[in-house]
Amino acid sequence: MNPRFVEGARAGFKVFLPLSIGLIPWAIVTGVALRSAGLSIGEAMGMNLMVFAGVAQIGTLPLIMAGAPLWLIGLTALALNLRFVIFSAAIARGFDGVPLVRRMLSGYLLVDGVFAVCTQRLLAEPDRDWRFGYYIAPSLWAWGLWQSFVLVGVLGAGVLPQDWSLEFMATIALMVLLVPLSSNRPMLVAALVGGLASVALRGMPLKLGVIAAIVAGIAAGFAAQRILSDRSGAV
Amino acid sequence: MDGAWLWIAFALVALATHIPRGSFIVLGQRARLPQPVQDALRYAPAAALAAIVVPDVLVVDGAVQLINPKLAAAAVVLAVAMRWKNPWLPFIFGMAVLLFLRKGFGL
Incomplete structure (x- = not known):
């Protein structure tokens, strides 16, 4: 070798x-x-x-x-x-x-x-x-x-x-992954919006609410990043 | 659900895993993702994980319940995971709280 x-x-x-x-x-x-x-x-x-x-x-x-x-x-x-x-x-x-x-x-x-x-x-x-x-x-x-x-x-x-x-161990595993991801504010916003939207939209057929919630979470995180960086004057 | 359908579902999840993983490594220097797209995609994992976890701990039999054993266990898991790096502790504490509430109080 x-x-x-x-x-x-x-x-x-x-x-x-x-x-x-x-x-x-x-x-x-x-x-x-x-x-x-x-x-x-x-x-x-x-x-x-x-x-x-x-x-x-x-x-x-x-x-x-x-x-x-x-x-x-x-x-x-x-x-x-x-x-x-x-x-x-x-x-x-x-x-x-x-x-x-x-x-x-x-x-x-x-x-x-x-x-x-x-x-x-x-x-x-x-x-x-x-x-x-x-x-x-x-x-x-x-x-x-x-x-x-x-x-x-x-x-x-x-x-x-x-x-x-x-089966709850799987939920715990997902939460443990979520904690370090949510260490900055836009990430936390993305997680909160994604999670709550998923609860609010749970009645949608075919679990489409999950996808809609993920999209909402991404959009919210991206928006939060823009707003926070504008406010702090950073790029 | 028949056996073949299950394997098709697995194959699909495999594709949806290995295309993202391989993408830029396999394409090499011929491909670059635009910066705004990279920025927005950073939020996908957090949003996706939360979209799966939150209904699981907040919804009981189709209705939102703010007091339930899973939510109590989830709060403990988050607190433990934020405080300690040890990967076993959230599982031990989370399952202990859930089982204590379910077995001890029949919740």
């Missing part, structure tokens, strides 16, 4: 390892949530391998289990995954000179934690083999860790009692 690749892989793994432990409860909870919703072991792990995105899986699960229309399931998943478009745009320069197949693998493996920890260094390093190693090693580690502990949750869900309201 290319020594620069190995060097990059070691550095990437080392910097991501502490944070990766945080994936374990998410993965277990996701596994339990998939099973509690009514999926079989095979279906739960199949979805997990195909999608490999806890938020999109837990977020679309109620719609899927309710037999909602496919276009609504797709749109909801897209809304939940829009952050990846931003991540992908932000990290893209780190893959300059990396072959197409490897870039496609890198896209499949893109997760929040690796993006957060690795992007800055990735964009600063000139050697492309080093860069690819630095990204792919922690990404594969995150993938393996995630699949393993979702399996633990999927298998464990069967031995856990049924009347413990375990």
Whole structure:
């Protein structure tokens, strides 16, 4: 193996390892949530391998289990995954000179934690083999860790009692993701408007209210950003 | 719901995940998103998460209920998540509050 690749892989793994432990409860909870919703072991792990995105899986699960229309399931998943478009745009320069197949693998493996920890260094390093190693090693580690502990949750869900309201763990997981996102005021506005609009519009057919609420939340967040920056005189 | 439909739904969610993820990494330097669009999209995850979570904790049997076990548990989860970085604590405290209220008081 290319020594620069190995060097990059070691550095990437080392910097991501502490944070990766945080994936374990998410993965277990996701596994339990998939099973509690009514999926079989095979279906739960199949979805997990195909999608490999806890938020999109837990977020679309109620719609899927309710037999909602496919276009609504797709749109909801897209809304939940829009952050990846931003991540992908932000990290893209780190893959300059990396072959197409490897870039496609890198896209499949893109997760929040690796993006957060690795992007800055990735964009600063000139050697492309080093860069690819630095990204792919922690990404594969995150993938393996995630699949393993979702399996633990999927298998464990069967031995856990049924009347413990375990499906609420998925809601907790989504809230825990929401807290750091809402750390600035426009983000908080987007979340509040999105959440309350979703309650107000819950009577709309086909759960269309969820999509309308997301659009309202985005618009409110964007408007709040404009208003707040005008007031403070910042750009 | 039959088995094939379920797998089509999974495939759709997979597509809706991997197209955003791969987008700019796969396209490389040929594509750039306009700045105002990038700005607005930043709010999509927060709005989407809240749109899913808030009805779940606020609506009971189709009606808004401001006093219910899930909402109490949600308040504790938010407080714990804001105070501590430990990823296990919100799950432990949130489930403890919910189960305490449901099992202890039959709510």
